[in-house]
Amino acid sequence: MHPAIRAALLALATLSTTAHATLEDDARTILTYGPRVAGSPANEQARTYLEAQFRALGYDTRRETFTYPRFDDLGSDVQVGTQTLTGRAMQDSAGGTVSAAVVRVPGTGTPEDFARVDVKGRVAVIMRGQLPFLQKTQNALSAGAAGVIIINTTPGELRGTLGTRTALPVLGVSPTTGSALQDGQTVTLNVRVQDSDVQATNLIAFKSGLSTPTMLFGAHLDSVPGAPGANDNLSGSLTVLEIARRAANTPIGARSYFMLFDGEEDGLLGSRNFVKDNTALIGTLKAMMNFDMVGVNAAPLELAGTSSLLDTARTAGLPTNGRDIGRSDHVSFQQAGVPAVMFYRGEDANYHQPGDTIYDPQLVRDTADVALKLADDVLNVTPAH
Numbered sequence: 001m002h003p004a005i006r007a008a009l010l011a012l013a014t015l016s017t018t019a020h021a022t023l024e025d026d027a028r029t030i031l032t033y034g035p036r037v038a039g040s041p042a043n044e045q046a047r048t049y050l051e052a053q054f055r056a057l058g059y060d061t062r063r064e065t066f067t068y069p070r071f072d073d074l075g076s077d078v079q080v081g082t083q084t085l086t087g088r089a090m091q092d093s094a095g096g097t098v099s100a101a102v103v104r105v106p107g108t109g110t111p112e113d114f115a116r117v118d119v120k121g122r123v124a125v126i127m128r129g130q131l132p133f134l135q136k137t138q139n140a141l142s143a144g145a146a147g148v149i150i151i152n153t154t155p156g157e158l159r160g161t162l163g164t165r166t167a168l169p170v171l172g173v174s175p176t177t178g179s180a181l182q183d184g185q186t187v188t189l190n191v192r193v194q195d196s197d198v199q200a201t202n203l204i205a206f207k208s209g210l211s212t213p214t215m216l217f218g219a220h221l222d223s224v225p226g227a228p229g230a231n232d233n234l235s236g237s238l239t240v241l242e243i244a245r246r247a248a249n250t251p252i253g254a255r256s257y258f259m260l261f262d263g264e265e266d267g268l269l270g271s272r273n274f275v276k277d278n279t280a281l282i283g284t285l286k287a288m289m290n291f292d293m294v295g296v297n298a299a300p301l302e303l304a305g306t307s308s309l310l311d312t313a314r315t316a317g318l319p320t321n322g323r324d325i326g327r328s329d330h331v332s333f334q335q336a337g338v339p340a341v342m343f344y345r346g347e348d349a350n351y352h353q354p355g356d357t358i359y360d361p362q363l364v365r366d367t368a369d370v371a372l373k374l375a376d377d378v379l380n381v382t383p384a385h
């Protein structure tokens with residue numbers, strides 16, 4: 001073998017080994033911090049770690065902070081005899097402890113259903129379905145109940161939102177927990193909730209001096225309570241880092257912003273705040289690419305979003321799908337008039353669960369390949385400014 005070819009092959013091998021190790025090391029380190037709930041120490045640790053990676057690649061970084069109110073379940077349960085069965089406080093539920101007999105409300109908790117039982121001062125146990133959670137709760141309150149438990153109709157825990165503050169503690173439980181609640185049995189319902197102001201932070205990486213980016217690559221770094229968020233959405237965050245790494249000394253790197261959004265799980269708040277606070281900057285964007293759950297192949301990689309950008313992707317032979325594949329941070333940009341697409345590999349079985357601990361670095365690399373190809377095409381049809 002010619003020495004020059006050998007040297008080139010060796011360099012290539014080293015390069016790919018390094019890239020491989022880096023992605024895996026990044027994930028391993030970040031996952032040890034725990035669920036990256038907005039406002040939590042783990043969330044900040046992950047951002048600090050990734051910020052250092054962007055800086056090591058030669059990017060400047062900037063943080064933009066914002067504050068929002070959030071309702072938190074601090075750990076709620078129902079005690080049956082000596083057993084403590086966990087559940088989830090319904091969002092907007094009152095907090096409180098109620099020790100009283102269980103009344104299994106027939107049907108789904110309509111006023112007629114409540115008329116057939118006496119729930120006064122008791123814990124009303126109602127099946128999910130037919131009526132909104134709030135209406136079931138209001139019917140229970142009108143009938144004099146002291147607390148409400150709503151049982152899921154599909155396997156797993158029930159996380160729900162009432163939408164309006166209620167005077168009753170309301171717990172959502174799994175069918176398994178629900179089946180342990182016998183009519184007439186005394187239970188203790190503990191709903192522990194708190195209102196807090198979340199201090200959230202977006203991280204932005206860019207080449208020094210760039211104030212009119214052509215493209216923006218983004219992903220949310222925050223996760224839901226109890227879920228380590230390997231696929232949702234460390235996979236997307238690491239895709240953004242991987243793109244930044246490969247683009248570091250290219251026109252794409254020179255003309256793009258790389259962002260890790262906070263507060264996505266609380267309502268796309270990071271991207272909404274960024275769009276609101278940076279109207280001049282987002283006016284120069286030709287494309288926003290969002291990465292959310294790209295590390296597990298629940299379905300093959302798809303792109304969805306603004307049709308002009310999907311046309312560019314389709315012309316380049318990239319996978320696109322017209323159907324709406326979920327709300328994520330690209331929506332904030334689309335609403336502000338920026339062409340935006342979301343990269344997505346479907347909802348895996350561990351979505352928002354404690355089991356979201358695994359992602360495939362190769363799928364992250366593959367996603368970065370597709371994004372860079374689309375970025376090339378966007379740059380080619382867009383004159384420099």
Ligand SMILES: [Zn+2]
Nearest residue numbers: 232233292293
């Ligand atoms: Zn997500």
